[in-house]
Amino acid sequence: MKSNNMKAWLYLIPAILFLGIFMVYPLVDVFIYSFEEGYNFASQSFTGTGLFNYSYVLHDPYFLQALKNTLILVVITVPVSTGLALLISLGLSSIKPLKHVFQTVYFLPYVTNTLAVGLVFMILFKKTAYTDGLINMLIQWFGGSSVDFIDGPYWAKMFVLCFYTIWIVMPFKILILTSALASVKQDYYNAAKIDGTSALRTFGRITLPMISPMIFYLIITGFIGAFKAYQDAVALFGTDLNSAGMNTIVGYVYDMLYGDSGGYPSYASAAAIILFVIVLTITTINLMIRRKNVQY
Numbered sequence: 001m002k003s004n005n006m007k008a009w010l011y012l013i014p015a016i017l018f019l020g021i022f023m024v025y026p027l028v029d030v031f032i033y034s035f036e037e038g039y040n041f042a043s044q045s046f047t048g049t050g051l052f053n054y055s056y057v058l059h060d061p062y063f064l065q066a067l068k069n070t071l072i073l074v075v076i077t078v079p080v081s082t083g084l085a086l087l088i089s090l091g092l093s094s095i096k097p098l099k100h101v102f103q104t105v106y107f108l109p110y111v112t113n114t115l116a117v118g119l120v121f122m123i124l125f126k127k128t129a130y131t132d133g134l135i136n137m138l139i140q141w142f143g144g145s146s147v148d149f150i151d152g153p154y155w156a157k158m159f160v161l162c163f164y165t166i167w168i169v170m171p172f173k174i175l176i177l178t179s180a181l182a183s184v185k186q187d188y189y190n191a192a193k194i195d196g197t198s199a200l201r202t203f204g205r206i207t208l209p210m211i212s213p214m215i216f217y218l219i220i221t222g223f224i225g226a227f228k229a230y231q232d233a234v235a236l237f238g239t240d241l242n243s244a245g246m247n248t249i250v251g252y253v254y255d256m257l258y259g260d261s262g263g264y265p266s267y268a269s270a271a272a273i274i275l276f277v278i279v280l281t282i283t284t285i286n287l288m289i290r291r292k293n294v295q296y
Contacts, residue, residue, distance in 0.1 A: 034273045037266065062255075085174045090203075150236065256268035
């Protein structure tokens with residue numbers, strides 16, 4: 001038995017070293033940086049330790065704007081993308097002819113370069129000296145007035161960012177949910193038909209409980225991915241997200257490190273730790289909900 005335990009630990013050593021070097025050590029290092037006040041990047045020195053970095057970040061208007069944008073993005077995109085993906089997956093599962101063709105078409109945005117998709121969205125939504133964009137043309141065709149979705153009001157820019165994020169993440173969710181639906185045994189549906197169960201009741205009593213682990217997985221990863229959003233905003237509004245009012249928490253961390261206001265690793269570390277605490281708290285809440293609502 002002891003020999004087997006030793007072999008097991010030997011097999012685990014590479015993974016433990018990898019996690020320790022690239023995950024645990026950076027997290028500890030960032031945590032230490034976040035308490036070092038007046039840190040000088042050039043001399044690698046600081047004037048003291050305390051909570052000033054957290055106080056500065058939590059009172060910084062740019063961080064508060066980034067936090068607001070990120071929370072709106074999370075609240076809108078995660079449930080909407082998951083719900084739409086479930087509806088599309090149900091439709092794909094009921095289609096027999098050209099089923100795989102439709103699955104491929106829906107999955108294409110996931111394998112397409114993010115910046116390329118962002119360029120397409122800019123063409124669709126951005127107003128220029130030559131055109132108002134395809135979306136504005138449709139709005140005007142229905143009698144509405146054109147809106148500058150890229151450089152205009154905040155609600156318009158947030159709409160485009162949410163729309164873009166949903167478009168990007170939904171293909172992966174469709175793939176996962178389609179596979180989950182295919183794994184449900186047909187015997188359950190045959191029994192429901194014999195009992196004369198309605199389609200809605202069959203979905204609520206059979207389909208939804210059977211695929212609930214996959215739905216929960218997509219919700220958890222969706223929350224984490226939405227909180228880490230940055231390249232989506234860059235693809236639409238450029239690198240100066242603070243001027244556009246569309247920065248995210250990850251973007252704020254990057255700006256503090258490398259942006260025009262960069263060179264402040266202590267502030268960046270404090271913001272990163274705040275993001276870590278938020279994600280950890282939401283993930284813990286979701287895990288508690290899972291125990292009551294997810295069936296395995």
